[in-house]
Amino acid sequence: xxxxxxxxxxxxxxxxxxxxxxxxxxxxxxxxxxxxxxxxxxxxxxxxxxxxxxxxxxxxxxxxxxxxxxxxxxxxxxxxxxxxxxxxxxxxxxxxxxxxxxxxxxxxxxxxxxxxxxxxxxxxxxxxxxxxxxxxxxxxxxxxxxxxxxxxxxxxxxxxxxxxxxxxxxxxx
Numbered sequence: 001x002x003x004x005x006x007x008x009x010x011x012x013x014x015x016x017x018x019x020x021x022x023x024x025x026x027x028x029x030x031x032x033x034x035x036x037x038x039x040x041x042x043x044x045x046x047x048x049x050x051x052x053x054x055x056x057x058x059x060x061x062x063x064x065x066x067x068x069x070x071x072x073x074x075x076x077x078x079x080x081x082x083x084x085x086x087x088x089x090x091x092x093x094x095x096x097x098x099x100x101x102x103x104x105x106x107x108x109x110x111x112x113x114x115x116x117x118x119x120x121x122x123x124x125x126x127x128x129x130x131x132x133x134x135x136x137x138x139x140x141x142x143x144x145x146x147x148x149x150x151x152x153x154x155x156x157x158x159x160x161x162x163x164x165x166x167x168x169x170x171x172x173x
Contacts, residue, residue, distance in 0.1 A: 016114075018114065018115040018116070018117070018119070019046060019112055019114050019115065020040065020041075020042055020112075020113050020115070021040060021041050021046070021110060021111070021112050021113075022039075022040040022110070022111045022113070023037075023039050023040065023041075023090075023108045023109070023110055023111075023130075024036055024037045024038055024108060024109050024111065025038065025108065025109070026107055026108055026109040026128060026129055035109060038090070038094075038108060039088075039090035039091070039094075041083055041088070041090075041091065042083065043081045043083040044082055044083050044084060045080075045081070045082040045083075046079065046081055046082075047079070047080045048078050048079040048080050049077075049112070049125055049159065050076065050077035050159075051074055051075070051077075051159045052074065052075050052076075052077075053072060053073070053074045054073055054074075054075070055070065055071065055072050056069070056070040056072040057069060058070060076155075076156055076157070076158070076159050078133065078154065078155055079110070079127060079130075079153070079154045079155075079156065080151060080153050081151065081152045081153075081154065082150070082151050083149065083150060084148065084149060084150075085138040085147070085148035085149065085150050091132070091135065091150075091152050092135060094106065094108070094132055095132040095135040095152070098131055098132055106131075107129040107130060107131050108130050109126060109127065109128060109130065110126070110127040110130045110154060110156070111124050111125070111126050111162070112124065112125040112126075112127070123161065124161075124162040125159065125160070125161060125162070126159070126160045126161075126162050127156040127158070127159060128156055128157050128158030128159075128160070129157040129158065130155070130156040131154065131155055131156070132152055132153065133153050133154070133155050134151065134152070134153035135150070135151070135152055135153075136150060136151040
């Protein structure tokens, strides 16, 4: 059976350990045009892919069986990326650019791609107007033998599931 003919509820869940993160210029910040890739990274952990909507409760007179619920404001969690310490300085340079000389406008789009066991991209999450708020280098310990881990905390103004992988470098699912 061809995968495109399989109903979505019959597909196996994705393993969460196969992902990659790309950072590119955000068309929302640059006034349109094609996004330009700037840097990417293989991370050991990604947390905070979360959106919360606070419902608005409307109490109506005469309605005795519960309140009316309406959609309210959406908030997004801070996304935390962790990876083994490398000599690549791109993430630090971005953090430094944003935090020095009022460079707060250097926002990027972050694309978090998930892959199946064959290494094929299956879906992608996009963070709009991402900005680094914390960079943490690895703890140094002369007696330790573990891999140093650095962290990058990102705030953003939108989380979306990219429906077509052609929009992020692949073919339509």
